[in-house]
Amino acid sequence: MGTVVPLDGKQTDHAQPDVRAAFDVLSDLVGQDLTRVNKVVLRRLESRVALIPQLAGHIIASGGKRLRPMLTLATARMCGYEGDRHINLAATVEFIHTATLLHDDVVDESDLRRGKATANSVWGNDASVLVGDFLFSRAFQLMVDDGDLRVLEILSGASAVIAEGEVLQLMTTNDTETTEDAYLRVISAKTAALFAAACQIGAVVCERPRAEEEALLSFGRNLGIAFQLVDDALDYSARQMTLGKTVGDDFREGKMSLPVILAFARGSESERAFWRRTIQEGDQQERDLDKAISLMEKHGALDDTVERARHYGAIARDALGLFSDGEIKAALSDIIDFCIERAY
Amino acid sequence: MGTVVPLDGKQTDHAQPDVRAAFDVLSDLVGQDLTRVNKVVLRRLESRVALIPQLAGHIIASGGKRLRPMLTLATARMCGYEGDRHINLAATVEFIHTATLLHDDVVDESDLRRGKATANSVWGNDASVLVGDFLFSRAFQLMVDDGDLRVLEILSGASAVIAEGEVLQLMTTNDTETTEDAYLRVISAKTAALFAAACQIGAVVCERPRAEEEALLSFGRNLGIAFQLVDDALDYSARQMTLGKTVGDDFREGKMSLPVILAFARGSESERAFWRRTIQEGDQQERDLDKAISLMEKHGALDDTVERARHYGAIARDALGLFSDGEIKAALSDIIDFCIERAY
Numbered sequence: 189m190g191t192v193v194p195l196d197g198k199q200t201d202h203a204q205p206d207v208r209a210a211f212d213v214l215s216d217l218v219g220q221d222l223t224r225v226n227k228v229v230l231r232r233l234e235s236r237v238a239l240i241p242q243l244a245g246h247i248i249a250s251g252g253k254r255l256r257p258m259l260t261l262a263t264a265r266m267c268g269y270e271g272d273r274h275i276n277l278a279a280t281v282e283f284i285h286t287a288t289l290l291h292d293d294v295v296d297e298s299d300l301r302r303g304k305a306t307a308n309s310v311w312g313n314d315a316s317v318l319v320g321d322f323l324f325s326r327a328f329q330l331m332v333d334d335g336d337l338r339v340l341e342i343l344s345g346a347s348a349v350i351a352e353g354e355v356l357q358l359m360t361t362n363d364t365e366t367t368e369d370a371y372l373r374v375i376s377a378k379t380a381a382l383f384a385a386a387c388q389i390g391a392v393v394c395e396r397p398r399a400e401e402e403a404l405l406s407f408g409r410n411l412g413i414a415f416q417l418v419d420d421a422l423d424y425s426a427r428q429m430t431l432g433k434t435v436g437d438d439f440r441e442g443k444m445s446l447p448v449i450l451a452f453a454r455g456s457e458s459e460r461a462f463w464r465r466t467i468q469e470g471d472q473q474e475r476d477l478d479k480a481i482s483l484m485e486k487h488g489a490l491d492d493t494v495e496r497a498r499h500y501g502a503i504a505r506d507a508l509g510l511f512s513d514g515e516i517k518a519a520l521s522d523i524i525d526f527c528i529e530r531a532y
Numbered sequence: 533m534g535t536v537v538p539l540d541g542k543q544t545d546h547a548q549p550d551v552r553a554a555f556d557v558l559s560d561l562v563g564q565d566l567t568r569v570n571k572v573v574l575r576r577l578e579s580r581v582a583l584i585p586q587l588a589g590h591i592i593a594s595g596g597k598r599l600r601p602m603l604t605l606a607t608a609r610m611c612g613y614e615g616d617r618h619i620n621l622a623a624t625v626e627f628i629h630t631a632t633l634l635h636d637d638v639v640d641e642s643d644l645r646r647g648k649a650t651a652n653s654v655w656g657n658d659a660s661v662l663v664g665d666f667l668f669s670r671a672f673q674l675m676v677d678d679g680d681l682r683v684l685e686i687l688s689g690a691s692a693v694i695a696e697g698e699v700l701q702l703m704t705t706n707d708t709e710t711t712e713d714a715y716l717r718v719i720s721a722k723t724a725a726l727f728a729a730a731c732q733i734g735a736v737v738c739e740r741p742r743a744e745e746e747a748l749l750s751f752g753r754n755l756g757i758a759f760q761l762v763d764d765a766l767d768y769s770a771r772q773m774t775l776g777k778t779v780g781d782d783f784r785e786g787k788m789s790l791p792v793i794l795a796f797a798r799g800s801e802s803e804r805a806f807w808r809r810t811i812q813e814g815d816q817q818e819r820d821l822d823k824a825i826s827l828m829e830k831h832g833a834l835d836d837t838v839e840r841a842r843h844y845g846a847i848a849r850d851a852l853g854l855f856s857d858g859e860i861k862a863a864l865s866d867i868i869d870f871c872i873e874r875a876y
Contacts, residue, residue, distance in 0.1 A: 237700045291665060295658040314639040316703055317661055320693035321635060328672050328688040335681055344672040351666035355581045358658055441588070 191488045192530070210522035211253070217519055218261040221275060225257050228279040232326050245321045246284055251302045252455050255415075256386045257282045259520075263390025263404050266516040273393045276330050277339065281386045282346060283327035288382075290320035295358065296441050300434055338392050346385035353377025357443070364452055364460070364468050366444035375416040376409070383412030407520070410504035415527045418496035420445035421490045422531060424481050436477040442467045446496065449491035451480070459483055494531045501528050554866035555597070561863055562605040565619060569601050572623040576670050587651050587663045592630055595646045596736050599759075600730045601626045603864075607734025607748050610860040617737045620674050621683065625730045627671035628691060630725075632698070634664035639702065640785050644778055680735050690729035697721025701787070708796055710788035710806070710814050719760040720753070727756030747854045751864070754848035759871045762843035764789035765834045766875060768825050780821040784813045790840065794833035795824075803827055838875045 215222070229248060233241040257278035264274035292298075293306040294313045300306060308316040324347070331343050357374045360366040376474050387408030391401040422428055423438045424447050438445050444467065452463045462479065466472050501524045511517050559566070573592060577585040598626030601622035608618035636642075637650040638657045644650060652660040668691070675687050701718045704710040735745040766772055767782045768791050782789050789809065796807045806823065809815050828834050845868045855861050 193699060235696055237696050237703070239699055239703055240696065287665075291661050294661060308573045313657075315699065317635050317638060318695060318698045320665075321631075322692060322699065324665070324668055325688060325692035325695050329685075329692055332688045337676065337679055340676045340684070341673075344669060344676045348666060348669035348673055351662060351669050352579055352581050352584065355579075355583055355666065359581070359583055360660060426541045446533065491585075526850065 208526070210519070210526040214258060214262060214519040217516055218258050218265065221261045221265075221278070222254060222258060224275045225254070225261070225278045225282065228276060228330075229282055232279065232283070232330060239311070239315060240319055240322055240401055243311050243315055244286065244290075244323055246310065247289060247301070247307050248282070250304045252285075254282065255523075256285050256382060257495050259383065259386045259411075260297040260390055262516055262520055263387045263407075264393050265390075266511055266514065266520065267391050267394045267396050267400065267404075269390070269394040271393065273334055273336075274390065276334055277343075277384075277389050277393065278404070280327050280330040280334075280343060281382065281389075283312050283330065284343070284350070285382060287320045287323035287327065288350060288378075290316045290323065292354070294320075295354070296437070298437065303432075303434060336392070342385050342388055342392065346381045349377045353379075353381065355528060360444045361442060362442040362468050362470065364448075364463050366449060368446060368449055371444060371446055371449055372413070375413055375420075377415040380409045380412030383415065384409035387411075400510060403507045407504045409509035410500040410507065411527060413484050414497040414500040414504065414524065417446060417493055417500070418528055418531045421447055421493040421497075423447075424484055424490060425531070426481055426485075427532070436480075439466070439477050439480055440472065442470055446493045447481075447484050447489045450492055451484045451487050454487040454489070455483065494528065497528050497531075501525070542556040552870070555868040558602060558606060558867050560600055561860055562609065564871050565605045565609075565622070566598060566602060568619045569598070569605070569622045569626065572620060572674075573626055574639075576623065576627070576674060579666070583655070583659060584663055584666055587655050587659055588630065588634075588667055589704065590654065591633060591645070591651050592626070596629075599867075600627065600629050600726060603727065603752060603755075604734055605728040606860050607731045607751075607862055608737050609734075610855055610858070611735050611740050611744065611748075613734070613738040614722065615737065617678055617680075618734065620678055621687075621733050621737065622730075624671050624674040624678075624687060625726065625733075627667050628687070628694070629726060631664045631667035631671065632694060634660045634667065636698070638664075639698070640781070642781065647778060660727030674684070680736070683733050686729050688731055690725045692726040693721045696730050697723075698823045704788045706786040706812050706814065707788060707804065708792075708794065710793060712790060712793055715788060715790055715793055716757070719757055723760040724753045727759065728753035731755075744854060747851045751848045751851035754844040754851065755868055755871060758841040758844040758848065758868065761790060761844070762836055762872055762875045765791055765837040765841075767791075768828055768834060769875070770825055770829075771876070780824075783810070783821050783824055784816065786814055790837045791828050791833045792824075794836055795828045795831050797834070798831040799827065812864075834875075838872065841872050841875075845869070 233244050233248070235241060260274055260278040260281055263498050269424055289301070290307055293301060293308050295308055298306050299309040307319070317443055328344070331340050338483050353376070360370055360374060362397055384405045385408070388401055388405040390406045420438065423445070425435060429435045448463065448467060455463065462483070466476050466480065505521055508517055508521055577588050577592070604622040604625055605618055625735060633645070634651055637645060637652050638660050642650050643653040651663070672688070696722070697718055701722055704714055704718060728749045729752070732745055732749040735748045764782065767779055767789070770780060773779045792807065792811060796804060799807065806827070810820050810824065845848050848868050849865055852861055852865055
């Protein structure tokens with residue numbers, strides 16, 4: 189532990205890393221397994237109730253990166269796993285993630301996800317709530333099929349933590365007094381818990397020593413925190429806006445993400461009045477998002493959010509120190525950079 | 533199998549059965565266990581996120597009969613079970629049921645349940661969706677704690693079937709062409725699957741032969757169908773209305789329950805136009821519920837819905853034939869009458 193993992197001679201300059209390539213490298217390494225995961229997902233979506241595969245298929249096919257199931261596949265392989273269990277378990281992870289997304293979109297009243305119409309905007313909130321429940325149940329059936337009580341404990345525990353995190357987030361929404369600590373508790377639960385579980389079960393399926401399990405749990409947890417921090421910065425990114433990507437969702441929903449927390453803490457009294465009006469009271473006008481972004485830039489809130497992400501990324505990288513060098517370990521290390529540097 | 537279980541000399545005249553007493557007898561027989569179940573439920577509601585026990589406690593304390601967990605307790609005892617596992621499993625059943633209720637109330641946009649404000653009307657739909665997810669996850673954690681893969685299979689399977697049933701119900705809502713068969717598929721999934729699982733695991737925990745497991749599954753399934761049929765009749769009961777109970781929820785929500793299906797099928801063209809306007813188009817006026825009830829009475833739709841319930845009740849009773857006579861078996865048999873005759 190504690191050693192910085194060499195990046196196999198790859199360009200590590202943070203200003204211009206070839207981070208997209210890092211994602212493709214990992215995709216290629218687990219490509220065959222991922223194809224099998226996608227087949228399991230499609231097969232397990234089947235139901236005599238036609239709306240279920242229709243609605244769930246819409247969100248599953250809507251361009252997600254499959255990052256979480258890829259983590260299960262990659263960590264299992266890095267641990268030397270030769271069996272098949274990681275396929276179903278990666279599908280389980282994707283089912284839990286998708287169920288969460290469906291319910292998130294209902295709670296957030298979102299119309300768009302990754303630039304496409306959300307399931308709730310097409311089929312209504314009711315159908316999204318109920319199909320989300322179906323996906324949760326299918327996830328549990330898939331893990332019961334696996335039959336390993338340790339895995340069941342890890343994944344059912346993660347599900348409960350995710351749900352707690354979602355409720356906690358709901359309670360901090362519109363509350364400008366939310367601290368960075370409270371925010372960290374929210375993202376540790378709602379995002380990092382599934383990343384952590386996805387990685388931990390990679391070690392569990394090949395019965396590696398508890399230290400390796402803990403190391404992968406730590407890798408996933410810190411990667412997940414970094415991922416969410418960057419996601420929250422991207423939602424206020426002027427560059428994303430010029431690329432035609434959706435920004436400002438968190439702002440419109442009054443979410444107390446770190447960029448807002450930092451800009452509020454560092455702002456003048458009149459700036460805080462702006463945040464109270466827009467986030468707390470939800471009174472938003474035409475150019476308020478632009479103003480929010482410029483206040484964040486003025487106070488370095490976005491750069492510092494990404495800087496915080498680098499801190500967790502560094503912990504994640506060190507957590508890999510326990511494992512022997514190899515192409516999968518290198519790819520997992522590079523995926524940390526991918527998660528962070530996609531901010532630029 | 534096939535024998536009608538004697539009712540221990542009790543009054544079986546359907547017009548005036550002491551059905552409330554039947555419920556109390558079962559309550560008393562499993563009373564000590566039920567107190568333990570309630571303690572597990574309260575303990576497992578705990579969360580550092582205060583809203584969770586608050587909201588979930590509201591619905592759990594809101595006067596539900598605890599019929600489903602009582603079935604697990606009673607069937608386990610009838611099978612001669614002496615251990616403790618049935619306590620946690622009965623709590624699991626109650627958690628699944630409560631999660632379903634929370635999501636149901638969101639989907640139905642209900643303001644009242646059993647005459648009390650629903651959680652969604654007090655804390656909002658968002659909180660109800662997310663706390664419902666938490667309860668589902670807790671249910672899975674509880675069954676993982678039990679650790680028996682057969683039980684996990686039965687309960688995770690039931691959860692998936694329930695979710696499918698809820699989606700199916702959503703698709704038949706407002707559709708006056710819904711058949712009695714489609715309705716039966718809906719209630720078999722959304723209601724009877726949990727009754728069936730709750731009873732089946734009573735046999736599983738004490739490792740009874742598969743035939744007894746199947747018999748209890750059949751008992752629970754048919755009791756669940758009867759229960760839901762009567763629930764659906766009660767929602768149009770003029771007597772319930774005079775007792776000050778809420779009626780007409782299903783009507784307002786445009787649900788295609790059996791009383792509507794029968795009244796529609798037996799109605800004249802002008803009556804069908806009434807159902808199309810009120811149920812299909814959702815165009816309802818002041819006295820439409822009264823008219824709906826009088827059309828149902830005219831065509832015997834409510835009595836015949838209860839008559840259908842008696843059919844499933846009779847199957848449930850015969851399913852108990854396999855078990856030796858005793859006070860718990862007698863109480864379970866009487867509970868069938870309780871579920872049906874509460875219509876009067």
